Every structure is written in structure tokens, then in C-alpha cells.
Amino acid sequence: MSRREGLTPYLFLLPAMLLILVWRYIPIIAGLRESFYSNAFSFTGAKEFVGWDNYRYLFDDPTYWESVRVTLKFNAIVNVLQVALSLGLALLINQKVRGIGFFRTLLLLPIAISINVAALAWGLALDPTYGLVNGILERLHLPTQPFLLSADQALWVLIGIVSWIGVPYWALFFLAGLQNIPQEIHEAARIDGANPWQGFFHITFPLLSRTTTFVLVATTVANFTMFAPPYLLTNGGPSGATNLIMFDAWKRGFTYGDLGASAASITVFLGVLIIVVAAEFLVFRPQHD
Amino acid sequence: MHQSSEPARFKLSQIWVYLALILLAIIVILPLEWIFASSFTNRETVFKNVLPFTLKALWPTEPTLSAYRAIFDEGFGRAIVNTLGVAITTVIGCLVVGTTAGFAFARFDFRFKGLLWTLVLLSLMVPYEATVIPAYTMINNLGWTNTWQALIVPALANGTVIFLFRQFFAEIPQDFLDAARLDGATWPRVMTTIVLPLSLPVIVTSSVLVFLSQWNAFFWPMLVAPDPNFRMVQVAVSIIGVRQQLTYWDMLFAASTIAAVVPLLLVLPLQKYYISSIMGSGVKG
Numbered sequence: 418m419s420r421r422e423g424l425t426p427y428l429f430l431l432p433a434m435l436l437i438l439v440w441r442y443i444p445i446i447a448g449l450r451e452s453f454y455s456n457a458f459s460f461t462g463a464k465e466f467v468g469w470d471n472y473r474y475l476f477d478d479p480t481y482w483e484s485v486r487v488t489l490k491f492n493a494i495v496n497v498l499q500v501a502l503s504l505g506l507a508l509l510i511n512q513k514v515r516g517i518g519f520f521r522t523l524l525l526l527p528i529a530i531s532i533n534v535a536a537l538a539w540g541l542a543l544d545p546t547y548g549l550v551n552g553i554l555e556r557l558h559l560p561t562q563p564f565l566l567s568a569d570q571a572l573w574v575l576i577g578i579v580s581w582i583g584v585p586y587w588a589l590f591f592l593a594g595l596q597n598i599p600q601e602i603h604e605a606a607r608i609d610g611a612n613p614w615q616g617f618f619h620i621t622f623p624l625l626s627r628t629t630t631f632v633l634v635a636t637t638v639a640n641f642t643m644f645a646p647p648y649l650l651t652n653g654g655p656s657g658a659t660n661l662i663m664f665d666a667w668k669r670g671f672t673y674g675d676l677g678a679s680a681a682s683i684t685v686f687l688g689v690l691i692i693v694v695a696a697e698f699l700v701f702r703p704q705h706d
Numbered sequence: 707m708h709q710s711s712e713p714a715r716f717k718l719s720q721i722w723v724y725l726a727l728i729l730l731a732i733i734v735i736l737p738l739e740w741i742f743a744s745s746f747t748n749r750e751t752v753f754k755n756v757l758p759f760t761l762k763a764l765w766p767t768e769p770t771l772s773a774y775r776a777i778f779d780e781g782f783g784r785a786i787v788n789t790l791g792v793a794i795t796t797v798i799g800c801l802v803v804g805t806t807a808g809f810a811f812a813r814f815d816f817r818f819k820g821l822l823w824t825l826v827l828l829s830l831m832v833p834y835e836a837t838v839i840p841a842y843t844m845i846n847n848l849g850w851t852n853t854w855q856a857l858i859v860p861a862l863a864n865g866t867v868i869f870l871f872r873q874f875f876a877e878i879p880q881d882f883l884d885a886a887r888l889d890g891a892t893w894p895r896v897m898t899t900i901v902l903p904l905s906l907p908v909i910v911t912s913s914v915l916v917f918l919s920q921w922n923a924f925f926w927p928m929l930v931a932p933d934p935n936f937r938m939v940q941v942a943v944s945i946i947g948v949r950q951q952l953t954y955w956d957m958l959f960a961a962s963t964i965a966a967v968v969p970l971l972l973v974l975p976l977q978k979y980y981i982s983s984i985m986g987s988g989v990k991g
Binding site for chain 1: 720723724726727730731733734735736737738740741753756757758759760763802803804806807809810811814815816819822825826829831832833834835836837838839840841843844859860862863865868893918921922924925929940943944955958959962965966969970972973974977
């Protein structure tokens with residue numbers, strides 16, 4: 418099929434490979450390097466090699482550990498929740514009922530909306546004083562809630578907001594997986610007397626294991642790197658309750674001018690993310706190939 | 707999609723299906739509809755039907771464009787034009803880079819092909835947020851802060867588009883290409899006269915994907931182009947949102963409506979393409 422064409426393939430590839438090397442790979446290396454140097458924004462303006470100083474400084478900072486704790490808690494909940502709900506949504510919009518096409522279009526709408534518009538929209542709707550949700554709660558004679566102003570509720574509100582976009586988005590992958598399962602398999606199970614729940618747990622779910630692993634890993638990456646909601650809505654608060662690690666790293670670099678600690682934080686973060694993703698692959702290794 | 711004729715399937719009872727569908731539809735629609743309706747309401751009356759809630763909050767009784775006038779007075783129109791220009795340029799650039807690279811990976815045999823393809827695939831797995839800060843430092847060192855190239859050039863390094871084109875080009879029958887080559891056509895000519903006209907579906911898919919990623923871009927433009935002359939839509943929305951919250955909610959409603967409506971208008975008619983691009987970039991990868 419393919420031909421030897423001298424330089425032609427390299428010329429065709431040059432722009433793409435150059436762009437990917439410069440803008441996708443060099444920043445990783447540059448970030449790694451930055452984490453071992455003093456800050457560019459210091460008084461002298463010179464950068465000097467400082468070894469592990471940035472890491473030591475970071476690890477001595479209780480704010481950092483609090484941010485790590487919040488990020489792990491957020492992810493422990495949101496990733497499992499999004500996998501389960503997106504599978505549920507895919508099963509639901511895969512039902513053959515009248516009008517399902519309309520509902521499918523409607524329920525997938527949030528995937529076109531940016532995370533920051535979604536965050537702002539829900540931020541307004543959940544405003545304790547003027548928001549739509551408290552307006553409805555009041556009308557129903559239910560107690561109104563502080564939502565993002567409460568250290569106990571804020572992280573849960575963020576989980577809800579990111580899932581409003583995330584669940585329909587990931588449901589698409591499950592929907593594709595479901596539509597790849599041959600109809601005959603369901604028929605056979607039904608004829609053998611399997612009820613719907615048995616059918617789901619013994620047939621559908623195992624056949625979706627590749628998709629499930631993919632979605633779990635992809636949600637993990639997406640949610641570990643979540644930035645916009647704390648930036649737009651909470652500034653990491655109240656009392657650090659929503660200080661997710663990407664936002665914390667951004668604040669270190671741009672609000673406090675500490676690029677070294679920021680780069681160190683992101684380097685550690687990337688290392689941890691690789692370990693988490695590898696662990697997910699190992700534990701949930703697809704059984705069917 | 708995929709309407710099959712058999713009704714058989716592991717079915718929940720239909721009433722529960724409809725109850726779940728309607729409940730979820732309310733969760734999806736309610737905030738969007740509220741923001742849409744409120745964006746056409748006067749600043750003074752914007753909360754009248756929210757506290758306590760009446761259904762009038764979801765439909766403006768005396769529609770007005772005052773909020774839209776206010777945001778356009780503050781330069782929102784500029785942000786829309788900027789974003790359209792950046793997004794369209796990025797789409798064209800990504801198509802050029804993606805078709806050439808995709809074609810090379812699909813149809814040519816050359817040294818280091820495996821290694822280069824692995825680099826493209828691995829680049830898809832690096833979370834872009836994690837490279838944003840060093841990439842920003844690079845932009846600074848290049849003196850590209852507040853320039854169009856800062857917004858466009860890094861976005862051209864799009865592995866997903868290369869991947870989509872490679873998958874599509876691998877399916878084109880070899881005879882088509884051979885015939886043209888025998889007639890003495892150069893490879894760039896084969897690309898433009900034979901390959902590209904066949905590739906309309908994947909061109910549409912990639913264009914929607916790239917356009918939306920630029921329209922919805924927020925973190926990167928906020929860092930590299932904070933100047934109002936280079937302001938992008940999502941940054942403009944967030945500035946109205948962060949600075950003017952509680953005072954000018956109507957403006958925030960109007961800006962959010964525009965930021966949300968453009969992708970919806972694009973995605974609704976092209977939903978099939980957009981969905982297949984998302985699924986194509988994940989499941990087959």
C-alpha cells in the first residue's frame with residue numbers, strides 16, 4: 418500500500434511534527450527545568466539552579482497539602498460519579514421509545530457549552546441571595562442553602578457543575594460502545610430467561626469494559642486538571658475547600674509570582690497523575706479485546 | 707442515529723424511562739432557559755420573578771435588548787470578531803497541517819514512521835492544562851504576549867485532527883491515487899484534486915472540533931492575550947462575570963447567552979459530525 422517517496426513524506430510531516438514538538442513536548446521539559454531554578458520574577462532577574470529548593474518549599478507549605486487533599490477528595494468522588502452517571506445516561510438515551518431522538522439531542526446539549534459558561538451559569542443559579550435554585554426552594558417552602566459560600570457544600574456544588582457537562586460528554590462514548598454490541602447477544606440472553614438486570618451485569622457491562630476503562634482514565638485526566646470553576650466561582654475557598662491543585666499551581670505562579678514552586682507543583686502533579694492512570698489501567702484492564 | 711427496527715432490548719418500564727428523561731431535561735434546560743430569558747430583562751426587574759420563583763422568570767414579559775447594548779458598549783462585539791477571526795484562522799491552519807501529516811502517516815512508508823506516530827498519539831494524552839504555564843513562559847520569551855500568533859500557533863499542534871485525517875485517508879482506495887500519479891500529477895496536486903474532495907465529512911468534523919475549541923478557549927487566552935484588543939469571548943464573559951457580579955447581572959446573562967448560543971447553533975445542525983469526531987478521537991484511539 419504505502420510507497421517510498423524520498424523526501425515527500427518528511428515535507429508533509431514537517432509542520433505537524435514541528436508544532437507538536439515545540440508546543441506539546443518542549444513545555445513539559447521546560448516546566449521540569451523551571452522547577453529546579455529560582456524565580457524569573459526575583460529582584461536580580463537572573464535564574465539560578467536551586468536543586469530541590471522549590472520542592473522543599475512546596476512540601477513545607479500546609480496550603481499545598483490541603484490543596485492535595487481537596488483535589489484527591491474531589492477526584493475520588495467525581496470520577497466514579499461521572500463514570501456511573503454517564504453509563505446510566507447512555508443506557509437511558511439508548512432506549513427505543515417514542516421521541517427518544519428529541520431527548521437525546523436535548524440531553525447532549527451541555528457538551529457544546531464551555532466549562533466556564535457552565536460554571537458562571539450555575540454560579541448565578543446557585544447564588545445564595547439572588548439565585549434561581551434558592552428561589553425555587555423558597556417557593557417550595559424548603560430551607561434555602563448557602564451553596565458556594567459554605568465550606569461544606571462548595572466542593573459538592575463544583576462536582577455537580579462539572580458533571581453537568583461531563584456526564585453527557587462521557588455518555589457519548591458509552592452510547593457508541595452500546596451501539597457496537599450486536600443485538601443478537603441481547604436476544605439470546607432474553608430467550609435464555611435473563612431478566613434486564615442480569616442481562617446488564619452479565620452481558621452489557623462486561624462487553625463495555627474497554628469503554629469503561631477509557632472513560633475512567635479520560636475523566637481522571639480531565640478532572641485532575643480542572644481549573645475554571647474555582648477560578649471563576651470560589652477563588653479556591655471558602656477556607657481552601659475548593660482549592661484544586663491546578664488552581665493552586667496557577668495562583669502560585671501568577672498571583673504570587675512563584676513560578677518555581679508552581680512548576681514543582683505541576684511536575685509532582687504530572688507524576689502522580691501518571692501513577693493514578695497506570696493504576697486504573699492495571700486494575701480495570703479490559704478483559705475482552 | 708442508528709434506528710433499528712427491533713423493539714427488543716433490556717427495557718426499563720417505559721414510564722420510568724420518560725420520568726428520568728423529563729427530570730434530566732429539566733436539569734439541562736432550566737439554567738440555560740433562565741439565563742436566556744433573563745438576558746432580555748431589565749436590570750431592575752431581573753430578580754423580580756426569581757425571588758420567590760414564578761414561571762415568569764423563564765420568559766421575559768417585557769423583552770428588552772438593554773443588556774446586549776450594554777455589553778456591546780463594553781467591547782463584547784470586539785471579542786466576538788476577535789474570536790471568529792482566531793477560530794477561522796486556526797481551523798484553516800489545522801486543516802493544512804492535519805491533511806498533510808495525516809496523508810503522510812496513512813499513505814507513505816518512511817523511516818521513523820512508528821516513532822513519529824507514537825509522538826502524535828502520546829501528545830493526545832498529555833493534559834494541556836499541565837503544560838500551560840511553561841508554554842506561557844515560552845510565549846513571553848518569544849515576545850508574543852498579546853499577539854494573534856500566541857492565540858493561533860500553539861493551537862495548530864492538534865494531534866486529534868491529524869489522527870482523524872490519518873484514519874480517513876487510510877480508507878481511500880489505492881487505485882484512485884495510482885491513476886493520478888500515472889498521469890504525472892505531483893503529490894500536492896493529488897491531495898487537492900483527489901483526496902480533499904473525498905474528505906468532506908472529516909473536514910467538517912475537524913473544523914467543528916477546532917472551531918469550538920477556540921470559541922470555548924479560556925485559560926490560554928486569559929494568560930497570553932489579556933489586552934482588550936486581543937480579548938476572546940470566554941475571557942470577556944469571565945471579566946464581566948468576575949468584576950461586575952451582583953451589580954450588572956443582566957450583562958453577565960447576555961454575555962453568557964452569546965457565548966453559549968454560538969456553539970449550540972453550530973453543533974445542533976452538525977451534531978452528527980461533532981459527536982462522531984468526539985467518539986472517533988476516543989474509542990478508536
